[in-house]
Structure formats: structure tokens, C-alpha cells
Amino acid sequence: MLLKTKLKSSDSLALFQTLALCPALAVTTTIFCSLAISAALLISIVLSAVLVSALRKIIPTKLRAFVYLLLSSFSVTMVYLIMRAVFPSAATALGIYLPVLAISCVIILRLEIFSALNTPGLAALDGLITGAKFSAVMLACGFIRELLGRGRLFTSPLGEGLKIFPAAPVSFLAQPAGALLLIAAAAAAIQYMQMRNKAKAENPETV
Numbered sequence: 001m002l003l004k005t006k007l008k009s010s011d012s013l014a015l016f017q018t019l020a021l022c023p024a025l026a027v028t029t030t031i032f033c034s035l036a037i038s039a040a041l042l043i044s045i046v047l048s049a050v051l052v053s054a055l056r057k058i059i060p061t062k063l064r065a066f067v068y069l070l071l072s073s074f075s076v077t078m079v080y081l082i083m084r085a086v087f088p089s090a091a092t093a094l095g096i097y098l099p100v101l102a103i104s105c106v107i108i109l110r111l112e113i114f115s116a117l118n119t120p121g122l123a124a125l126d127g128l129i130t131g132a133k134f135s136a137v138m139l140a141c142g143f144i145r146e147l148l149g150r151g152r153l154f155t156s157p158l159g160e161g162l163k164i165f166p167a168a169p170v171s172f173l174a175q176p177a178g179a180l181l182l183i184a185a186a187a188a189a190i191q192y193m194q195m196r197n198k199a200k201a202e203n204p205e206t207v
Contacts, residue, residue: 025141025179027097029149032156034142036090040079040098041138042131045107046124047075049115053123056116068111069103076102089157106134141182149174 028034051071052059059067080098084091091098101107110130115123146161147153151168155161172178 025138025183026176027094028138028142028145028179029174029176030146030155030161031139031142031153032090033093034138036083036087036094037097037101038131038135038138040076040083040094041101041104041106042128042135043079044072044075044101044104045110045131046127047078048072048107048111049123049127050120051075052111052115053118053120059116064112064116068108068116072104072107072111073102075107076104093157106130141179144182145173145178149178 027037048068048071051074052068055067055071076099079101080091083098110126114126118126143153146155147164148170149168149172150161151165152161152163168174170178173181
């Protein structure tokens with residue numbers, strides 16, 4: 001059974017999207033890595049979306065999940081090979097997390113929900129929007145983690161970057177678990193604002 005049959009509520013979808021972010025967030029310790037993984041994800045999801053949309057009428061129903069994974073793997077492999085040839089330092093910095101994008105929940109979810117039901121043009125647009133949203137999250141995470149976790153900005157494999165603080169204010173954020181802390185803080189803030197807006201809409205005179 002494919003993903004869209006299992007995601008019946010907004011809560012389960014939100015949890016699924018949060019889990020989908022975790023592998024990418026593991027490498028967003030610097031702006032450089034965040035930009036590299038964001039570009040790889042964006043290109044991969046757009047290419048996968050166009051391929052699935054173009055082939056949607058000939059993909060057997062029972063083999064959809066397998067075909068989605070195959071096309072996603074093809075797209076990510078192309079991005080991986082190009083990045084290794086053109087930007088080897090970026091590919092090295094991302095390590096195993098770049099090939100792992102082939103089974104990214106972000107890509108597979110959009111292929112199943114949107115690309116398989118729409119034209120290649122709309123699928124490409126959806127891929128761009130989806131990729132841009134996740135890229136924004138990863139870039140923001142990389143900025144915060146590099147600034148507070150390392151006390152620097154714009155660190156690359158070839159340099160130490162721009163020193164902002166004498167020492168890292170919150171060194172824990174530079175660790176992989178630091179991304180989970182940011183997710184939790186962001187989720188709490190969003191939940192608080194949603195509850196506040198809902199309460200304000202229901203009882204405008206008491207807020």
C-alpha cells in the first residue's frame with residue numbers, strides 16, 4: 001500500500017514530513033553543507049517528478065512504489081555523479097547522506113500525491129515549490145547551527161569561515177542531535193501560534 005493511503009490525517013502527515021527532514025538535517029551543520037544538500041534535493045525532486053509524470057500512464061499500478069524508487073534513485077544518482085565531478089568538496093562533505101536522498105520520504109511522498117496525477121509541467125512546478133520549502137528550512141537550520149554551534153559563518157571544507165564569536169555560544173547545536181532540538185523548538189513555536197490564532201478567532205473579545 002502506498003503512502004497516500006496511510007496519511008489520512010494532518011497530524012500523521014506532519015509527523016511524516018518531520019521524519020523526512022531528519023536525514024537532511026543531520027548534515028546541516030554549516031551553510032555550505034545546507035546549500036549543497038538543498039540543491040541536491042531540489043534538483044532530484046524536480047527531475048523525479050517530471051519523469052514520474054511523463055510515465056504515469058504506463059506505470060503498472062502494482063509496481064508504482066518500485067518504479068517511484070527506481071526513478072528517484074536514477075535522479076539522485078545523476079545529481080550525485082555531477083556533484084562529484086563538478087563540486088567534489090561538496091559531495092565529500094555530504095558523505096553518505098547524498099546517495100540516501102534516493103529513498104527520501106520528501107521525494108517519494110510528492111511523487112505519489114502529486115506527480116503521478118498531473119502533467120510534467122505542473123509536476124516540475126510542484127517539485128520546485130516543495131524543494132524550495134525544504135531548502136529554506138535546511139538553510140535556516142544550517143545558519144543557526146553554524147552561527148551558534150561553531151561561532152562562525154560560511155565555513156567550507158577549504159577554509160574556516162568568518163569568525164563571529166570568540167567561542168561557540170551553544171556548541172551542542174553543532175552536533176547531529178542539535179537539528180532535532182531546532183525542529184522541536186520550531187514545532188513548539190508554530191503550535192503555540194496556531195493555538196493562539198485559533199483562540200483569538202473563537203473569542204476575539206477575550207484576547
